[in-house]
Amino acid sequence: MPEGHKTHFIAREHSEKFAGQKLKVTSPQGRFTTDARKVNGKVLERVEAVGKHLFYVFESGHMINVHLGRYGKYRELPSPPPAPVGQVRMRIRGDGQTVDLTGPTTCxxxxxxxxxxxxxxxxxxPLASSGTNAAKKKQVWASFSKSNKPIGALLLDQSIVAGVGNIFRAEVLFETELNPEIAGNQLSKESFDALWSSLTKMMKVGLKYGKIVSVTAKEAGMPVAKIEGKDRFRVYGKQRCPRCNAKIETIEVAARKLYVCPSCQRLND
Ligand SMILES: [Zn+2]
Known part of the structure; x- marks a missing residue:
């Protein structure tokens, strides 16, 4: 599932492609036809992301709201665009550029x-341009410190911090050596500070490169932009801990699979 870095990346990309243009918006599959008519032929102002939501803001005040969910995908098409393939919910056509959207949870x-x-x-x-980092951090800390839920669950709760998905969760908990089962109200302020700084840093790298990369260039022995696939991660989908070589365990927290090093991420914080 695309995490927050990806929605911000797409927002930036689609703003560059389409902002200021009168767009042709259609729904080849038909499920978005009625709504598409409301914005078809209108001028797009900008595209913004908040957490995992995308907002295409039109001059008319209308907005297209997209949540990609688990299966949503955009495809860029050559110009002129070919006939739609598969279940294309939305096709956006601007000056010489076209993208198709398939499989979103919301459109x-x-x-x-x-x-x-x-x-x-x-x-x-953490990636939204509105609000200062200090204010966001304070608000998230307030939620964490009054909750008895495990931090592994709090991180995925979009009402507490928006944009974090399963990979960021595993990677920041590993980087900060925190066990996902620690209750929010048992987490020290010092550990939370480390967690927040790891999260914001990792999400910014994700936005910059359009993919989650938690290993450093030094660790990978190559530039960050070139690191691909599972080599991008330290713990997610891994068999052995890169720090201590212990066998990585998988547990379930908040109904999603989580990768943990039992030796580096002990429960007594
Ligand atoms: Zn380890």
């Missing part, structure tokens, strides 16, 4: 109120 047209409703249910997004 609909909303207004400002609709967007406010969505955002009111989201915690701070």
């Amino acid at each position: 609909r047209v909303i207004d400002c109120d609709g967007r406010s409703q969505i955002e009111s249910k989201l915690g701070p997004d």
Whole structure:
């Protein structure tokens, strides 16, 4: 599932491609046709991301809200675009550029109120341009420190911090040597500070390169941009701990599989 770095990456890319243009918006598959008509032929102002949500903001005040979910994908098409292949929910066509969207969880047209409703249910997004890092950190710490839920669950809760998915969760907990089962209210402020700084740093790297990379260039022995596949991670999907060589364990926290080094990430914080 695309995590927050990816939605911000797409927002930036699609802003560059389409902002200021009158767009042709259609739904070849048909499921988005009624809403597509509301924005078809209108000028796109910008594309923004908040957590895992995308907002295509039009001059008319309408917005397309997309949540990719687990299967949503964009495809860039050559110009002129070929006939749609498969279940294309939305096709956006600008000046010489076209993208198709398939398999999103959400793709609909909303207004400002609709967007406010969505955002009111989201915690701070480390990558969002609105709000200072200090204010976001303070708000997330307030949620963590009053919860008895495990930090492995709190990290995935979009109402507490927006944009974190399963890979960021595993990688930041490993980097900070924290056990996912530690309750939020048992976490020291010092450990939270380390967790927050690891998370913001990793998400920024993810946005810069358009992919999650938790290993450093030094660890990988190559530039970050060139690191691909599972080599990008330290613990996610791994068999052995890169620090101590212990066997990586998989446990389930908040109904998602989590990779943990039992030796580096002990429960007594
Ligand atoms: Zn280890």
